[in-house]
Amino acid sequence: MSTRGKHSLARFLALATATVLTMTSAACGEGHQDAGTTSIDTDKVSTSSAAAKSHVMIFTPSDGISISSHTPLNKWAKFVPTITKSLTGAGFQSKNIKVRTDGNLSKQSDDVQDYVVNQLSSASDDTNHHTILIVAPATSANKGNEQYGDYVTNPTDAPKYDTQKPSDAARRTTDGALDKPSASSSDKPTQTQNENDQDNTDNNDEVTAGKRLSKTLKLAKKAGARTVVLANPLAGFTPDIFVSMSTPRQIGMLQAQQLVSKLALEKTTKMHPKSIEVMIPVAADADSNLNATQAFSEEAFAGIWEVLQPYFKDGRAISPSKKLSAATTQADWESVSFKASRTAEVKTELNNRLTASSKDGKPLHVDGIVSMNDFVSSAAVDELTSLKYTGTAADINPEIEVSGIVGTLTGKHNLNKIAPPKPKDSKEGDASDEGQAQTDSNGDMAWPIITGYGAYTDMMPDVVNGKQWMTGMENIQKLTRDIAGATATMEAGKKLTELPYVKTATVGNATINIIHEKPLAVSASNLKHLLIEPGYISLADAGL
Incomplete structure (x- = not known):
């Protein structure tokens, strides 16, 4: 991508994310009805009527073939049926909703171009004005970060853009980050126009494909079609709606905030600090986008450290491995990053962190582990089991009674909530014991709180039984x-x-x-509502 293109995309992402991070989630308001009346909501009727005669074309990346449940629910294969259902619920006719998936941006840009040329160039103005193109660019920016799912709004071209304040973003100006449609003698897209728009470079080149896709969508807009772009924007193109998905910073903050809450760090003292490990996985496969995965990791850690830094700074949190300290900054993300292309690499990393600095060879006590995604959390659960940690996350902070989860999921009774236990260490002020092994009443290592992201189906039983405290996913339904x-x-x-x-x-x-919804934190207490009732997983998937 050209330098100007990168800077333009970065500015767009900065403004988009800074804006969406300030808004609150709210349901679409419906027409007001006075009590005791049965008046018809005419606005809703007119909106549904307009939708009924409209045509929707959805273009998304293809997920590829997955025969394993060890993959995130944040996949386009889950998103497309849900958006189709939502569209029909809003009044669109199912027969007028078409879907196309492509494995790369070059093929996708060809398909979008073919649709625009073949469908819109010969259609009437009325048809064009009732055509919606929903496009999720099939870029390779997520390559290396697939363990989080398909929906992440990547920061490769705009590091730290989530930190901007809305007021700062609103004052910024650009020199063409989003182009306005230029004057044309015809609003109808033609084959000649599209061919002239193509650069004289290899069509398989992603930069060229991106430019072609942007220019094709401009032609569609000029012809009267509505455009919606999902997850990652296209340089040089302003859609009617941009849908910002979760960012790496949000994913990191979500898990850190859950850890702060479940470990009750606000009530913790430096005399009894909580032991926390942060694991930032970095894919290092030959076919991975190394720059993208490093940028993702840097932003994710920035989100984590924004939440956890105050506790490490005042001594309420410590790192068993000593990889984090009061002096750590957001720029030190590499101190907790590691190669995580295979399960064995995750297990080795966690083993080293919990045993390398042990004075007696026994694993160190750890209260919480930020695993970043469910691929890492799965390996962490296996390694902790091998190291003889026992119990569940509820033993640290029994906010929920794990034995009552099954009843709650089947609708039999509510979860029991009790206060967090007092610190187990009775040696007040003995800093020499910080980070060293602490045991539960049975003499075994107490199980820590583990966070993740991706809502892997095969990890749901571990969420139910308390081995993994929470996972995260995109708020697909909303x-x-x-x-x-x-x-x-x-x-x-x-x-x-x-x-x-x-x-x-x-x-x-x-x-x-801009449309944006914050990612969801899924735990045993809300798993039924968020995953089972919508049909993402079954009771059997949850181990029930």
Whole structure:
């Protein structure tokens, strides 16, 4: 990608994310009805009517063949059926919703171009104005970060963009990050126009494919079609709606915040600090995008450290491996990063951290482990078991009674909540024992709180039994309802700014409409509601 293209994309991402991080989740408001009346919501009827005669074309990357349950639920294969259901719920006809998947950006740009040329160039103006193109660019930016899923809004071109304040972002200007449609003698896309837009370079080159896709979508917009771009923006193109997915920083912050809550770090004292390990996996396969995975890891750690740094700084948190300290900064992400292409590498890393500095050869006590994703957490659970740690996360902070989870999931009774236990170490002020082995009442190593992300199906039993405290995933249902509601609103000719879940940002001369929902923290207490009831997993998948 050209330097200007990268800087433009970075500015767009910075503004998009800074804007969405300030908004609160809210459901789409429906028409008000007075108590005791049965008045018809005419706005909803008109929106549904407009949607009913519209055509939707969805382009997403293909997931590839996966025969294992050891993969994230954050996959396009899960997203597409959900968005189709949401669209039909908003009034779109299922027969008018088409889906196309592609393995790379070059093929995707060809397919989008073919659709625009073949469908929109010969269609009537009315048909064009009732056509929606929903595109998730099939870039390789996520290569090396697949363990988190498909939906991450990558920071490769914009490191630390999540840290901007909305007021700062609003004051920034750009020199063409998002282009306005230029004047044209015709609003109809033609084969000649598209061919002239192509650069004289290899069509398999991702940069060229990206430029072609952007220019094709511009032609579609000029012809009257609505455009929605998912996850990662296209340089030089302003869609009608940009849907920002979870960022690495948000994924890191989510897990760190869960750890702070479950370990009750606010109530912890430096006399009885909590032992925490942060594991940042970095893929190092030959076919991985090393720059992308390093940028992801750097941003993820920045999110983690923004939450945990105060506790390490004042001594309420320590690192058994000594990889983190009060002097650690966000720039020190490599101190906790490691090669994690295979399960064995994760197990070796955790083993070294918990045993290398032990004075007596026994594993060190650890209260919490930020694993970043469920691939790492799975290996961590196996290694902790091998090292003879016993119990569950509820033994550290029994906010839920693990024995009551089955009843809750089957709807029989509520979870029992009790206060966190007092510190187990009775040697107040003995700093020499910090980070050394502590045992439970049975003389065995107490099981730590483990966090992850991706909602791997095969890890659900471990979430239920307390071996893994929580996992995270994209709020797929809410996002798809937002997208469906917003597209139906556009089709009805209404303003998107009237929707509570659509925010706007001004970039140069263009106004961006942004949809964003924060990632979900999934634990045993809400697993039924978030995963089983929507049909993402079954009771059997959860080990029930």
